[in-house]
Structure formats: C-alpha cells, structure tokens
Amino acid sequence: xxxxxxxxxxxxxxxxxxxxxxxxxxxxxxxxxxxxxxxxxxxxxxxxxxxxxxxxxxxxxxxxxxxxxxxxxxxxxxxxxxxxxxxxxxxxxxxxxxxxxxxxxxxxxxxxxxxxxxxxxxxxxxxxxxxxxxxxxxxxxxxxxxxxxxxxxxxxxxxxxxxxxxxxxxxxxxxxxxxxxxxxxxxxxxxxxxxxxxxxxxxxxxxxxxxxxxxxxxxxxxxxxxxxxxxxxxxxxxxxxxxxxxxxxxxxxxxxxxxxxxxxxxxxxxxxxxxxxxxx
Amino acid sequence: xxxxxxxxxxxxxxxxxxxxxxxxxxxxxxxxxxxxxxxxxxxxxxxxxxxxxxxxxxxxxxxxxxxxxxxxxxxxxxxxxxxxxxxxxxxxxxxxxxxxxxxxxxxxxxxxxxxxxxxxxxxxxxxxxxxxxxxxxxxxxxxxxxxxxxxxxxxxxxxxxxxxxxxxxxxxxxxxxxxxxxxxxxxxxxxxxxxxxxxxxxxxxxxxxxxxxxxxxxxxxxxxxxxxxxxxxxxxxxxxxxxxxxxxxxxxxxxxxxxxxxxxxxxxxxxxxxxxxxxxxxxxxxxxxxxxxxxxxxxxxxxxxxxxxxxxxxxx
Numbered sequence: 001x002x003x004x005x006x007x008x009x010x011x012x013x014x015x016x017x018x019x020x021x022x023x024x025x026x027x028x029x030x031x032x033x034x035x036x037x038x039x040x041x042x043x044x045x046x047x048x049x050x051x052x053x054x055x056x057x058x059x060x061x062x063x064x065x066x067x068x069x070x071x072x073x074x075x076x077x078x079x080x081x082x083x084x085x086x087x088x089x090x091x092x093x094x095x096x097x098x099x100x101x102x103x104x105x106x107x108x109x110x111x112x113x114x115x116x117x118x119x120x121x122x123x124x125x126x127x128x129x130x131x132x133x134x135x136x137x138x139x140x141x142x143x144x145x146x147x148x149x150x151x152x153x154x155x156x157x158x159x160x161x162x163x164x165x166x167x168x169x170x171x172x173x174x175x176x177x178x179x180x181x182x183x184x185x186x187x188x189x190x191x192x193x194x195x196x197x198x199x200x201x202x203x204x205x206x207x208x209x210x211x212x213x214x215x216x217x218x219x220x221x222x223x224x225x226x227x228x229x230x231x232x233x234x235x236x237x238x239x240x241x242x243x244x245x246x247x248x249x250x251x252x253x254x255x256x257x258x259x260x261x262x263x264x265x266x267x268x269x270x271x272x273x274x275x276x277x278x279x280x
Numbered sequence: 281x282x283x284x285x286x287x288x289x290x291x292x293x294x295x296x297x298x299x300x301x302x303x304x305x306x307x308x309x310x311x312x313x314x315x316x317x318x319x320x321x322x323x324x325x326x327x328x329x330x331x332x333x334x335x336x337x338x339x340x341x342x343x344x345x346x347x348x349x350x351x352x353x354x355x356x357x358x359x360x361x362x363x364x365x366x367x368x369x370x371x372x373x374x375x376x377x378x379x380x381x382x383x384x385x386x387x388x389x390x391x392x393x394x395x396x397x398x399x400x401x402x403x404x405x406x407x408x409x410x411x412x413x414x415x416x417x418x419x420x421x422x423x424x425x426x427x428x429x430x431x432x433x434x435x436x437x438x439x440x441x442x443x444x445x446x447x448x449x450x451x452x453x454x455x456x457x458x459x460x461x462x463x464x465x466x467x468x469x470x471x472x473x474x475x476x477x478x479x480x481x482x483x484x485x486x487x488x489x490x491x492x493x494x495x496x497x498x499x500x501x502x503x504x505x506x507x508x509x510x511x512x513x514x515x516x517x518x519x520x521x522x523x524x525x526x527x528x529x530x531x532x533x534x535x536x537x538x539x540x541x542x543x544x545x546x547x548x549x550x551x552x553x554x555x556x557x558x559x560x561x562x563x564x565x566x567x568x569x570x571x572x573x574x575x576x577x578x579x580x581x582x583x584x585x586x587x588x589x590x591x592x593x594x595x596x
Contacts, residue, residue: 088408128575131537136311222553256424
C-alpha cells in the first residue's frame with residue numbers, strides 16, 4: 001500500500017503542470033475550510049460609509065456597493081463553489097455508478113432502457129439541462145447541486161457501463177460467479193474496484209465543469225441566492241456599477257478562472273497517471 | 281454499410297431521440313410544484329372556475345394522454361400561448377431563433393478560424409516561446425467562462441476606450457456591418473472557450489500525427505514542409521478536432537443562453553430565461569425543445585461529416 005502511494009507521489013513530481021494544479025487545488029480546499037480564519041470580515045457585513053472603495057490595506061480586493069469586503073466574499077465564495085462542485089459531482093458519480101453497473105452487468109432490456117434515457121439526457125447542452133431542472137425545482141443551493149448532479153449523470157453512466165462491459169468477461173469475474181457469489185457482492189467486491197480509475201479521472205475533470213455551471217447559474221440569478229456569496233452572482237451584480245468599481249468584476253472572474261484552471265490541470269495530471277491510455 | 285445507408289439510418293435515429301426529448305421536457309414541466317391553473321387565476325379565482333379551466337385545458341386527463349395530445353398539437357406547429365405576452369409560442373420562437381443561430385454561427389467561425397492556425401503553429405513550433413504563449417492563451421480560454429469574458433470585455437472597452445457595445449439587433453443579411461458591430465463582442469465572449477479547447481486538441485492531434493511513419497516517409501521523399509503539414513498531417517489530425525468541434529457546438533448553444541443575457545440580444549436564450557423567471561412554462565418548453573433538437577441535429581450532421589473527412593471509418 002505504502003509503495004503504491006510512494007509511486008503515485010513520484011509520478012506527480014514528474015508531472016509538473018499537474019502538480020501545480022494539485023497544489024492550487026489543495027490551497028483552495030484550505031481556503032474554503034479555513035474561510036472564517038482567513039476572511040478579515042463577515043461576507044455579509046455591510047458598511048455603507050465605505051461603499052465601492054478600491055483595493056487597499058483594509059480591503060485587499062476593495063468593497064462592493066453595500067460596502068461589503070470583496071476579499072472576504074471571494075474567500076467564502078470558494079467554500080460555496082467547492083461545496084457545490086463536490087456534492088454535484090458526487091451525485092453524478094453515485095447515480096452513474098448505480099445505473100452504469102446495472103446497465104453493464106445485467107445488459108439486455110435494462111441496459112437499453114437506461115442507456116436510451118441517458119442518450120436523451122445527453123441530447124441537452126448541460127447548462128440547458130441544468131436550467132430545466134432549476135425551472136422545475138426553483139432556484140436554491142440544494143437544487144443547484146441536484147441540477148448539476150443530473151447533468152453529470154449521463155457521462156458517468158456511460159463510462160461505468162463501458163468499463164463493466166470490458167471487465168464482465170474477465171476470468172476472475174467468471175471464477176467469482178462460479179464460486180456462487182451473489183450479484184451485489186460480485187459487483188461491489190470484484191467489478192467496482194476494477195472500474196474506478198476512469199471514474200476518478202472523470203470526476204476530477206467534472207469538478208471544474210460543475211464549478212463553472214454553478215457560477216453560470218448564479219450569474220443568471222438561478223443558482224445560489226443572495227446574500228450568500230457566490231462568484232457567479234458577485235460578477236453578475238458587478239455589471240451594474242463596474243465602470244465605477246471595476247475590481248468587483250475583475251476579482252470574481254479571476255477566482256473562477258484560477259479555480260477552473262487548477263482543477264483542469266489537476267484532472268489532466270490525474271488522468272496521465274491513472275489512465276495513460278486516454279492522454280489528450 | 282454504404283455511406284448513404286448510414287446517413288439515412290443516422291437521420292432516422294433522430295426520430296426516437298426527438299420523441300424522447302419531447303417526453304422528458306413535457307414530464308419535467310408537469311412536475312413543477314404548484315397548480316398552474318391556481319397560479320394563473322391568482323387568489324381571486326374560485327375552485328369551480330379552476331375546475332372548469334382544468335377541464336377545458338385537459339389538465340384533468342392522465343399524463344400520457346395529455347402528452348400525446350400535446351405532441352399532436354406540436355407536430356402541427358402549435359406550441360400554445362405565452363402566459364406573459366399571450367402571443368403564440370411558435371411566433372415568439374420564430375422571431376428569436378435566427379438571432380441565436382447567427383450568434384452561434386459566428387461563434388463557430390470565430391473560434392475555429394482562430395483555433396486551427398494557432399493549434400497547428402503551436403504543434404510545429406513545439407517547446408518554443410510561441411508554443412508556450414499559445415498554450416497559456418488556450419488554457420486561459422478554456423478556464424474563463426463566457427460570461428466572465430463578456431463582462432471583462434465590456435469593462436475593458438468602456439473604461440479604456442469609452443466604447444459601449446451598440447444595443448439592439450440587426451440581421452446579418454439586412455445590414456452586415458451594423459450586425460457585426462453588435463455581435464462582435466458576444467461572438468468573442470462565446471467563442472473564446474471553444475477556441476481554447478479546439479486549439480489544444482489541434483495541437484495534440486497534430487503532434488500525434490507528426491510522429492507517424494508516413495510523415496517521416498513524406499519528409500524523406502523531399503516533399504515541401506507546407507504540403508506535409510496541410511495535406512498529410514492536418515487532414516489526419518482533423519478527426520479528433522472535428523469530434524471536439526461537434527461536442528462544443530452544444531456548449532456553444534448553451535453558452536448563447538448566457539451571452540444573450542449579458543449583451544441584451546433578443547435570442548432564444550433570453551426568451552428562455554425570461555420564461556423561467558416568470559414561470560412562463562409554454563415558452564420554457566418551446567425554447568428547450570428547439571435548442572435540444574437543434575443540438576441533436578448538429579450532432580447528427582457532425583457524425584455524417586466524418587464520412588467525408590475520413591473514408592476509412594466503417595459504420596455500423
């Protein structure tokens with residue numbers, strides 16, 4: 001086990017760009033967890049005397065039209081973005097695992113039903129599918145996560161199904177079946193561990209997409225609702241007065257860009273290590 | 281299988297997909313919490329009146345029955361009426377459709393015409409300074425969402441050049457110069473991300489192809505480098521690039537929803553968002569259906585295009 005971890009870390013060190021992505025991702029996770037310790041002000045604390053002030057020693061990223069500290073809102077926004085990203089991708093992974101395992105292992109009619117349904121979901125651009133779900137459920141933090149989770153479901157189902165199809169005929173699966181193992185145990189103990197690599201790679205890449213979709217929905221006023229700080233809604237709000245306070249548009253944009261970029265680099269690095277066959 | 285046979289099969293496969301899309305959208309909108317008739321009538325409507333309207337609209341019928349009767353109307357071009365403007369949804373869609381299509385079309389032109397040359401240049405100058413800058417640009421392009429590009433473009437142009445994008449919309453065929461003036465910023469905002477990913481894919485596909493034996497053979501025959509790059513390497517690198525462009529077209533349509541909002545373009549996306557904000561469900565259904573079906577059509581066209589780009593591909 002220890003040897004595997006050492007090998008894994010060694011490969012990370014070789015993959016410099018992936019390593020940079022991983023470091024920034026770790027930093028972002030730290031910022032999200034330690035937000036109350038890092039942020040100098042509460043993200044909701046208004047100070048009407050210091051409205052739309054530029055960056056200074058008191059307010060590193062300036063203030064918005066309510067005098068709220070932009071830096072603190074960006075720091076707390078990281079928490080929201082990562083929370084939505086992780087939970088939404090987890091919804092996609094879990095549902096994709098259940099449906100993909102069923103479709104791939106049992107095949108036939110169940111496979112057809114599940115995969116045709118996934119084809120229909122795939123027929124929607126992801127932001128459109130998320131908008132449909134939000135239109136039905138209404139905008140809120142939970143519904144944003146559900147909506148993004150649903151948009152992630154088809155890709156994970158397809159990946160899991162394809163992996164199960166290739167693993168299903170392996171000799172160790174036949175042997176386990178011959179030993180009389182029940183389907184659930186066989187799927188959980190023998191098939192699942194052997195199909196996880198592409199799922200992990202896709203999950204790391206899907207995180208950046210989920211963060212982007214959350215920002216887009218919040219930008220449109222259909223994601224995280226004010227006053228909860230979200231980078232997308234901060235950017236949307238800034239449009240009304242950005243000529244007077246350009247920093248209110250620049251910093252949320254940079255936060256989104258850096259986060260998405262680091263998750264992309266991290267995902268690419270992970271793919272190179274875990275699944276070198278699909279190198280792009 | 282012959283190409284013609286494949287094309288027919290691919291087009292026929294669109295029918296069950298389109299039916300699936302209509303069913304999903306219909307069921308989803310019917311799951312919206314709250315009674316649409318009560319929302320429509322407000323607090324003053326009596327229960328008798330609500331029952332009467334439900335009966336008139338067929339809302340008391342089973343879901344599947346309502347779906348088929350709605351589908352029948354849909355096939356005749358009847359998508360109902362907007363709850364907000366009382367205009368036919370098909371009329372609203374027809375007036376907005378071309379705005380989104382022009383935006384998406386120009387977005388593709390912009391991103392592909394930017395991405396292909398820089399992707400190729402990056403591959404043939406691998407590990408040079410220009411390759412480094414192109415890769416950084418591509419990475420930023422991929423990581424920057426279209427709405428952030430749009431907002432920052434407006435911010436930059438208004439603060440530095442005191443220039444604001446013109447408001448309104450003119451069709452490309454009515455006044456091309458004015459239309460381009462209006463659409464230039466939305467097109468850049470929409471196409472930057474696609475340009476980033478297409479240039480990355482072009483670079484990596486070109487690098488892969490340039491290492492092949494037939495390229496070495498072409499070089500050893502003394503063919504000019506330009507011919508090797510464009511006729512031998514680029515044509516073979518085009519398959520994964522085309523796949524990505526096909527996939528990105530969907531994101532472009534999705535992205536248009538957001539970009540139209542930023543630049544106040546009267547397209548399908550803006551109509552959809554207004555519909556969602558006002559709970560105007562006939563309009564929401566109409567917009568979602570049109571965008572999803574155009575997306576499915578575009579994917580089918582891309583699949584068919586493969587046959588022409590790479591005749592080696594065998595179809596089943």
